[in-house]
Amino acid sequence: xxxxxxxxxxxxxxxxxxxxxxxxxxxxxxxxxxxxxxxxxxxxxxxxxxxxxxxxxxxxxxxxxxxxxxxxxxxxxxxxxxxxxxxxxxxxxxxxxxxxxxxxxxxxxxxxxxxxxxxxxxxxxxxxxxxxxxxxxxxxxxxxxxxxxxxxxxxxxxxxxxxxxxxxxxxxxxxxxxxxxxxxxxxxxxxxxxxxxxxxxxx
Numbered sequence: 001x002x003x004x005x006x007x008x009x010x011x012x013x014x015x016x017x018x019x020x021x022x023x024x025x026x027x028x029x030x031x032x033x034x035x036x037x038x039x040x041x042x043x044x045x046x047x048x049x050x051x052x053x054x055x056x057x058x059x060x061x062x063x064x065x066x067x068x069x070x071x072x073x074x075x076x077x078x079x080x081x082x083x084x085x086x087x088x089x090x091x092x093x094x095x096x097x098x099x100x101x102x103x104x105x106x107x108x109x110x111x112x113x114x115x116x117x118x119x120x121x122x123x124x125x126x127x128x129x130x131x132x133x134x135x136x137x138x139x140x141x142x143x144x145x146x147x148x149x150x151x152x153x154x155x156x157x158x159x160x161x162x163x164x165x166x167x168x169x170x171x172x173x174x175x176x177x178x179x180x181x182x183x184x185x186x187x188x189x190x191x192x193x194x195x196x197x198x199x200x201x202x203x
Contacts, residue, residue: 016112021121035098041090044097051104156183
């Protein structure tokens with residue numbers, strides 16, 4: 001891993017840093033719904049612009065963030081080609097811009113929200129559902145692991161791309177996707193093993 005993990009919590013004094021984790025999580029959910037629900041290409045592009053503006057506002061290092069997102073170019077190309085073939089350019093732009101906006105918004109959320117505050121907000125919000133058999137603590141842990149996995153996966157993608165480029169295989173989908181998939185699964189197993197060693201998830 002590089003010294004900077006894109007999307008890792010970075011203390012600050014912006015309004016986004018000061019908004020409590022609960023309302024901020026709600027805003028993130030609304031933002032994600034908007035990227036899907038708002039029809040047309042221009043709204044999705046506008047939401048992507050908002051996500052970029054937020055990343056700049058909270059002083060996420062733009063150059064490194066763009067570099068971390070660059071390995072997703074292959075996914076963007078495949079999704080764009082498929083959507084153009086099936087639905088046309090407008091739908092393709094809508095899907096791809098919405099996807100990038102959602103990923104970047106999630107990175108902004110994790111960069112401005114301490115993990116403890118995130119867990120407390122989710123646990124409190126799900127508290128009333130205990131009577132229905134919901135375990136708020138376990139759900140909060142799972143959700144936080146998913147959000148925290150995004151920067152790690154982007155970091156793996158960046159390192160995989162750099163390794164493929166060093167071998168002259170940066171244009172080979174197999175050289176990019178296979179090692180990335182293996183490392184991502186290995187990271188998931190390591191996380192599971194660490195949780196198991198602490199007695200989490202045994203019951």
